[in-house]
Amino acid sequence: MDRGPFQIKEEGLDDVIRRLEEYEIDTDRAIRQALQAAIQHIASEADEMVPEDEGQLRASQNIENVKKSGDRYVASISYGGPSAPYAIVQHENFDLFHPPKPPGRRKVGGRQGTGPTNPGDRTNGGPKYLEYPFDRETEEWPSGFRDRLINAGWRLLKG
DSSP, X not given: XXXXXXXXXXXXXHHHHXXXXXXXXXXXXXXXXXXXXXXXXXXXXXXXXXXXXXXHHHHTOEEEEEEEETTEEEEEEEOOGGGHHHHHHHXXXXXXXSSOSOTTOSSOOSSOSSOBOOTTOSSSOOTTTTHHHHHHHHTTTTHHHHHHHHHHHHHHHHO
């Protein structure tokens, strides 16, 4: 696939960075944009998978945008805020029933709902709602990120 001066082929990250520098593209900016795109994608997927009872857990998502610290880039996604212990239980416990209560009921008596769900469930949410999309994003490392970096470089070149 041709994207201007960049060809997507068997190039590694170092090759892409070298190519960005050859075209005098701000590599730091391209890396930040590529990482931010990855973070936004993970966060979006996680929001589809987070268990939803009253929506408080989903509403607690916090994204720390990409920052550079020395020679490292750092970003984070978290859930829970002051309710972090609840978020951890929901993330780690494979035995919880989702959805936790029948529609219109404020209190749950006993085990109600459809039952435990698997990671990646977008219908009722379930465990590993943040880890699962992170693993999917990074399973093709570095090729998936390389493609994001190429796209960021191309956007900067065109801009």
